[in-house]
Amino acid sequence: MNSTTRRLPLVSFEFFPPRTPGAARTLWRSFKRLQPYGPRFASVTYGAGGSTRERTHQIVRRMREESDIPPAAHLTCVGASRGEVDQVARDYWEAGIRHIVALRGDAPAGSDRYEPHPEGYHYASDLVSGLRRVADFEITVAAYPETHPEALSAEADLDNLKRKIDAGATRAITQFFFEPDLYLRFMDRVRAAGITTPVVPGILPVVDIIAASRFAERCGASVPDSLVSRFGRVGTGTQARSSVAVSVATEFTHRLMLEGVNEFHFYTLNRAAVVARTCENLGIVPAETAIPA
Numbered sequence: 001m002n003s004t005t006r007r008l009p010l011v012s013f014e015f016f017p018p019r020t021p022g023a024a025r026t027l028w029r030s031f032k033r034l035q036p037y038g039p040r041f042a043s044v045t046y047g048a049g050g051s052t053r054e055r056t057h058q059i060v061r062r063m064r065e066e067s068d069i070p071p072a073a074h075l076t077c078v079g080a081s082r083g084e085v086d087q088v089a090r091d092y093w094e095a096g097i098r099h100i101v102a103l104r105g106d107a108p109a110g111s112d113r114y115e116p117h118p119e120g121y122h123y124a125s126d127l128v129s130g131l132r133r134v135a136d137f138e139i140t141v142a143a144y145p146e147t148h149p150e151a152l153s154a155e156a157d158l159d160n161l162k163r164k165i166d167a168g169a170t171r172a173i174t175q176f177f178f179e180p181d182l183y184l185r186f187m188d189r190v191r192a193a194g195i196t197t198p199v200v201p202g203i204l205p206v207v208d209i210i211a212a213s214r215f216a217e218r219c220g221a222s223v224p225d226s227l228v229s230r231f232g233r234v235g236t237g238t239q240a241r242s243s244v245a246v247s248v249a250t251e252f253t254h255r256l257m258l259e260g261v262n263e264f265h266f267y268t269l270n271r272a273a274v275v276a277r278t279c280e281n282l283g284i285v286p287a288e289t290a291i292p293a
């Protein structure tokens, strides 16, 4: 690469297991549409309390069988013993899945506090250590630019991230955030703490600001007033909101790229259009339309 060649950012895409046949068709349409953008991997979430255990497994298997995109399976500690979680991991390994996103998980619906299973892994750092004993997985963990809501302090949360990396994780993905400076300041602290692994910003392209604000409140992410009013000005039309979503996500990722960030993880919510257009705005052209050098 010569000095005038711009390095294109790397991307990965996150999907969730659908509940209905219609939603499943949307997922696979979106996955197919996003494949040509050449993600490093595509990850599939794990429902609270392991509620999507089978569906998550089926989706990552199908991704592996039907595409060249390496899949990553999310796995949580909630509601299962260490033995059960290890068995899920072994099943993944046997199915050729080599990448796990290791998480603690949240309290299942109906309970307001996370309680570790009496024989389970208590925290994500314990799960990472357990996975290391099962097989030589690539392991990704979660990081929180605005601090995890249950953390004793921002320092304690950073210590926890370090524990997860020291236990064997090789990458973190952040909770979504809506101010680039939050991530940049967080990364200063991450590097000062001696964490050298990639901490990839998780990007949530917002189309529905009301739903996103509700979701953000649960996750402890702040929503700037400027973002709310930007969506307020365009009303409720889907096309207008999608255009704003693409502009916002493009400006956001571009600002991070100017600061040297070169990898993004998109929370797709199983929708391809906004993510695809944002990738194109960043210069990532789908494989079949790329002009050979």
Ligand SMILES: Cc1cc2nc3c(=O)[nH]c(=O)nc-3n(C[C@H](O)[C@H](O)[C@H](O)COP(=O)(O)OP(=O)(O)OC[C@H]3O[C@@H](n4cnc5c(N)ncnc54)[C@H](O)[C@@H]3O)c2cc1C
Binding pocket: 044, 045, 046, 047, 048, 049, 074, 075, 076, 101, 102, 103, 104, 105, 106, 122, 123, 124, 125, 141, 142, 143, 148, 149, 150, 151, 152, 156, 157, 160, 164, 173, 174, 175, 176, 202
């Ligand atoms: C990229 C990403 C993907 C996600 N995917 C999923 C998914 O698929 N399914 C799902 O259910 N959820 C998912 N989540 C949500 C996640 O499960 C929640 O945010 C959960 O509350 C914390 O998970 P964690 O892995 O960060 O937990 P941990 O790293 O274990 O941390 C949880 C809390 O405990 C604290 N802590 C850790 N260790 C200790 C200790 N020894 N003593 C005291 N406090 C401690 C931490 O500071 C933190 O406040 C995802 C989150 C992210 C950012």
